Amino acid sequence: MLPIEFVDSHTAGEPTRVILSGGPNLGSGPLAERLERLATEHDAFRSAVINEPRGSDVLVGALLLEPPDPTCAAGVIFFNNVGYLGMCGHGTIGVMATLAHLGRLQAGQHCIETPVGSVQATLHANAEVSIENVVSYRYRRNLQVPVPGVGTVNGDIAWGGNWFFLVDGSPVELTPGNSDKLTEYAWAIRSALQQQKITGADAAEIDHIEISTPSRTADSRNFVLCPGKAYDRSPCGTGTSAKLACLAADGRLAPGQIWRQEGILGTAFTGSYRMQNGSTDTIVPSITGRAYITAHGHLLLEPEDPFRDGIRI
Numbered sequence: 001m002l003p004i005e006f007v008d009s010h011t012a013g014e015p016t017r018v019i020l021s022g023g024p025n026l027g028s029g030p031l032a033e034r035l036e037r038l039a040t041e042h043d044a045f046r047s048a049v050i051n052e053p054r055g056s057d058v059l060v061g062a063l064l065l066e067p068p069d070p071t072c073a074a075g076v077i078f079f080n081n082v083g084y085l086g087m088c089g090h091g092t093i094g095v096m097a098t099l100a101h102l103g104r105l106q107a108g109q110h111c112i113e114t115p116v117g118s119v120q121a122t123l124h125a126n127a128e129v130s131i132e133n134v135v136s137y138r139y140r141r142n143l144q145v146p147v148p149g150v151g152t153v154n155g156d157i158a159w160g161g162n163w164f165f166l167v168d169g170s171p172v173e174l175t176p177g178n179s180d181k182l183t184e185y186a187w188a189i190r191s192a193l194q195q196q197k198i199t200g201a202d203a204a205e206i207d208h209i210e211i212s213t214p215s216r217t218a219d220s221r222n223f224v225l226c227p228g229k230a231y232d233r234s235p236c237g238t239g240t241s242a243k244l245a246c247l248a249a250d251g252r253l254a255p256g257q258i259w260r261q262e263g264i265l266g267t268a269f270t271g272s273y274r275m276q277n278g279s280t281d282t283i284v285p286s287i288t289g290r291a292y293i294t295a296h297g298h299l300l301l302e303p304e305d306p307f308r309d310g311i312r313i
């Protein structure tokens with residue numbers, strides 16, 4: 001029984017579990033290929049380290065790997081209670097804080113490789129981390145989607161490292177106390193998108209729903225429902241990137257202008273963007289936030305444990 005070494009952290013309230021060692025051998029190929037191998041041959045490992053009784057639905061996992069690009073500080077595959085994530089903003093901030101905690105990283109800019117591309121991450125002297133995310137863009141604007149039991153919902157589809165359906169306005173206030181109602185609302189939207197075969201580019205499933213409202217203390221407040229029906233406790237790094245892409249495409253935010261995105265707990269990320277090809281149609285978003293280390297230990301998978309591979313519902 002090999003122990004699995006991990007470091008837990010939270011970024012603006014959203015937890016990340018970085019797996020340092022004890023993972024399956026995924027070879028040394030491109031990270032997209034290694035993700036495919038993890039998903040098809042070792043999915044029980046994902047479930048064992050992230051699901052109850054060792055984890056929870058809210059936890060996002062980050063499997064630390066040797067990066068194919070030797071100039072990068074680390075390669076990472078992100079996953080959650082039901083599957084895999086292309087990129088994860090809060091998770092990348094958690095990975096950077098973890099590497100700094102372990103003394104493997106000094107302040108400055110570092111490259112982190114993910115299955116959907118490399119991101120540049122800067123560890124600041126005050127322990128904040130800025131990530132320059134993957135190229136982000138709005139795919140479709142102002143879609144009118146009939147949602148059973150809800151009515152017609154208008155929204156945009158955008159890529160920020162994951163696929164998002166972004167809705168402005170909410171039937172209830174975005175507060176933690178309304179999280180059950182918000183989850184039900186967002187899940188109904190996600191189900192309607194699936195039923196109506198509304199997808200991202202290349203028929204990609206839209207598995208994140210982002211509801212935004214005005215905020216008293218930031219530029220916007222959001223509630224983001226993740227693929228496994230857990231809501232993001234942070235303002236969601238990839239969700240903020242998708243939001244910036246929509247604001248840029250609408251001409252509502254200029255390159256370099258600061259956007260403060262608040263999440264459901266009232267914690268915030270600072271965002272801005274630069275144009276990718278001299279146009280606001282495709283942008284490179286930058287997200288800044290901070291993670292705090294909460295645990296460093298070993299997970300054990302006893303062979304006789306009936307929940308060795310986690311509780312899968």
Ligand code: PYC
Pocket residue numbers: 014060085087088089090091162226232234235236237238239
């Ligand atoms: O911060 O990008 C993010 C994220 C995605 C899912 C949960 N957090």
